[in-house]
Amino acid sequence: MGKIILASSSPRRKELLFKYNVQPLIVSSNISENININEKPEEVAMSLAYEKAYNVSKQFNNNEIVIGADTLVCLNNKILGKPKDEQEAFSMLKMLNSRRHFVITGLAIIKAGTNLKIIEYEKTAVTFRYLTDKKIKKYINTGEYSDKAGAYAIQGFGELFVEKIEGCYSNVVGLPVTKLDMILEKYFNVSLL
Numbered sequence: 001m002g003k004i005i006l007a008s009s010s011p012r013r014k015e016l017l018f019k020y021n022v023q024p025l026i027v028s029s030n031i032s033e034n035i036n037i038n039e040k041p042e043e044v045a046m047s048l049a050y051e052k053a054y055n056v057s058k059q060f061n062n063n064e065i066v067i068g069a070d071t072l073v074c075l076n077n078k079i080l081g082k083p084k085d086e087q088e089a090f091s092m093l094k095m096l097n098s099r100r101h102f103v104i105t106g107l108a109i110i111k112a113g114t115n116l117k118i119i120e121y122e123k124t125a126v127t128f129r130y131l132t133d134k135k136i137k138k139y140i141n142t143g144e145y146s147d148k149a150g151a152y153a154i155q156g157f158g159e160l161f162v163e164k165i166e167g168c169y170s171n172v173v174g175l176p177v178t179k180l181d182m183i184l185e186k187y188f189n190v191s192l193l
């Protein structure tokens with residue numbers, strides 16, 4: 001079996017994958033994430049995931065299995081990435097308030113030194129309850145919004161905002177492990193268990 005490499009600096013992705021018995025190597029991809037807002041969100045997430053995986057896979061040549069992912073939040077086809085500051089976090093959370101949005105994670109898996117690459121995405125619908133401005137400000141004061149697509153973390157205090165989730169939970173946190181395991185089994189002869 002080829003070594004598994006997670007092309008990510010996200011502590012959330014690391015935690016989701018470390019739970020399984022695959023002893024991944026973590027290699028940060030260091031790409032600049034330029035979002036073209038005219039592209040479909042699914043295409044954006046998949047192409048960023050591919051760039052991350054490709055950037056790392058170039059450094060290897062021995063059947064290593066390189067995983068890249070990119071998570072974004074999508075409201076009425078408008079992409080919400082990571083907020084740059086508290087003001088942007090506030091306006092993102094105001095937009096998500098009392099509404100249903102999608103969390104899309106692009107997933108790219110490349111076998112280094114071969115032509116095998118699989119690129120897919122997972123999509124989860126999340127509905128927020130009604131939030132007062134005071135509640136949003138309190139949340140922002142926790143600092144949790146920082147570095148999170150859509151300015152919230154479902155695995156943290158942000159769970160208090162979630163009235164309903166439809167679909168894969170780990171996808172919202174940043175790595176759809178069910179889809180990942182299905183792809184690894186089908187194309188790479190590897191199982192997370």
Ligand SMILES: Cc1cn([C@H]2C[C@H](O)[C@@H](COP(=O)(O)OP(=O)(O)OP(=O)(O)O)O2)c(=O)[nH]c1=O
Nearest residue numbers: 008009010070071148149152153154172173174
């Ligand atoms: C919506 C949501 C996002 N997020 C996080 C997951 C991702 O880490 C982040 C989106 O940023 P990404 O650009 O997908 O990933 P990253 O920059 O953190 O890491 P890397 O590119 O090195 O792989 O938002 C949560 O942790 N919880 C949530 O509920």
